[in-house]
Amino acid sequence: MSAKSNRYTPETAAVRAFVDPEMGTQAISPSMVMSVNHCFDPQQGAFSAQGVEDLSEAPYLYAGWSNPTVDQLEQRLAHLEGAEACLTTATGMAAIAGLFLSLLKQGDHLIISDVCYAGVYEFATQVLPDYGITVTAVDTSDITQVLSEVRKNTKLVHIETPSNPLLTLTDIKALASELKKSGTLLSVDATFSTPVITKPLAFGADFVVHSLTKFINGHGDVLGGAILGSKSHLNQVRARAGVYLGATLSAQSAWLIMRGMETLYPRMKTLCSSALSLATWLEHHPRVKRVLYPGLASHHQFALAQQQMTLFGGIIAFQVDDIDLIQQRFVNESHVFYYAFSIGHQRSLAVAMKTDELDQSTYHFTEEKRAAFRAFAGDGVIRLSIGLEATEDLQQELEHLLR
Template sequence: MSDNSYRYAPETAVVRAFVDPELATQAISPSMVMSVNHCFDPQQGAFSAQGLEDLSEAPYLYAGWSNPTVDQLEQRLAHLEGAEACLATATGMAAISGLFLSLLKHGDHLIISDVCYAGVYEFATQVLPDYGVEVTAVDTSDITQVLNALQKNTKLVHIETPSNPLLTLTDIRSLANGLKTSGTLLSVDATFSTPVITKPLSFGADIVVHSLTKFINGHGDVLGGAILGSRSLLNQIRSRAGVYLGATLSAQSAWLIMRGMETLYPRMKTLCSSAHEIANWLEKQPRVLRVLYPGLASHHQFALAQQQMALFGGIIAFQVDDIDLIQQRFAQESHVFYYAFSIGHQRSLAVAMKTDELDQSTYHFTAEKRAAFRSFAGDGVIRLSIGLEATEDLLRELEHLLR
């Protein structure tokens, strides 16, 4: 890659950075290196990474350690996010578990959001305590609650912004500033926002996590995850999660993710515009009780969204007067929205997320937290992941389903 590419606009850099024609063939599309094994010179001490400042500089030996195609993805993601280094993983949960198990040990304390992706919450609250890690879940949209929960042994605060599924925000800059004196690290799951909308490192976060399965790949056909941050932190995480936890991303998956991420900016601009129009329309519908979308003036953190988000995202959550009926209609009558979990695909998805079911399966709310959740979600929300279909087709379908 030429030095000029570092001065490209993000829309250009995501397509051009770290992509050069192949020397032997002058092919423009990146090649896929499928080999599991690589020859090496034993005189160069390839069996040991001791002395390397960055483990990604170690010679290629075995694909479980590193792979040229995966390395290229990591370089491109780091450039896109404004990070020094990146570790790509087999799934988004592999990124989360690799992060937690690399940075936390017996006797440490973790703070997480009390409303976040179910797999993250369950891993943190049900698995980590078995290894002696203390976990506290708080409303991270309230910085005071986070700071009040700090302990001498708090090593990491992990947040989602926007959160899943309530689309609440955390003021990243304020929280990062509040954590400075404690020495506590701040990691941000920015899967919902992507680097197009928010770059957490620029607001003071130490670590960014993505499920590459979602918007960054954008086509619903491959799993992947990523952890990004400083070289020193990523070297620590890579030496554990990248070697011992078996979270290796395959070359095929890395190649597919790179192909998908090249259209990230136009995809996000299109679906965010559509989502904004749909969210405004939903607020006017008689069966809709409340719309949760950061781009609406009715969102209680709209001012923060304007400061922290370049766009307002492709995810909408909304309450309805009869969630069972509307869930049934989405599942049985929809032709444009697929009734399915996950987000960030080129096709629009919808799923009902019922409060009682989330409580019983994942969150196990206290009475106070159940009341706080219900104040946003009521009996539950319909979560929409807006795709690339024409907005008028999505609105026509919603009008039918919400009749």
């Protein structure tokens, strides 16, 4: 397959793009370049991040800056997302931190989702203010609220869609269109959706961020993150985060993530199908008070989900009548669902996310925001990350745990 060919479907591109038989051995599987150092010609000048416009085009010298295996992963991810460029990092949080610290400086203003991944929320609200960066958390599912907080010094709006853990959505196209009027950048954490479901850049976002640890790798055995966008934006981020923050993705991790992403499309189709079936079943269970899943007609943003998502994701959140009891059953009696944090594994995971605990540890809600959160989550939700097990086995286990 031609590396730059656009005439193949995304499913084929995930498997074949930027993968050619290796010269000499004719090996089909990509090779892994583990060397930290590369020989260079001093007559070509000493390599430095300073003065190099595009570090992705610089010669290989030191793996802290670039590596052939990592570069191959970045090319393949960019192809999947329809992005000009990609920077991978050691973790998803490193991608977020790298993006924020590359774009924002003292005196700038950042807007984030008021309900999002705990590490992102805590980094934005507890760490960035120490560097003179002002942060406002709003309900980004309500674009009017976002726009009401945009100031002259607002440099970036960062959203999650679907959000963690309430699975609320943000209309990427509508928000991007409005933010362009003020020159404010928009980044989208699309970890829950992956390129299979939503491609934020196609809707006008400036950046898309992934925790590669989750669905894209899909095997729960490696950490990684990615930032994707235009070449000019990524040059800026790479020159800072890619060189000076030290959160470089290793070649072995990049190789493992490439292995995982080659099955991304069939995996997502399988687990999304199971998730929709299970969410529909849960909605009619007598112990379940509410199911949060974008693919249900009962979801308050179902119409937006149909417009913005090709599938509805592998994450389900639901309220139960006694969250403490159900949590203990998942911990002590579950055999198919592992009780664990994280998402996107090939094996199904479950965890209780209690409202009071999230409030105390991360969000520190105002009374108004606590009431808004409780309107969706009640005392808390059970979050399921659906894996590749048979749907009937997952349902049978849920029937036992929810008895």
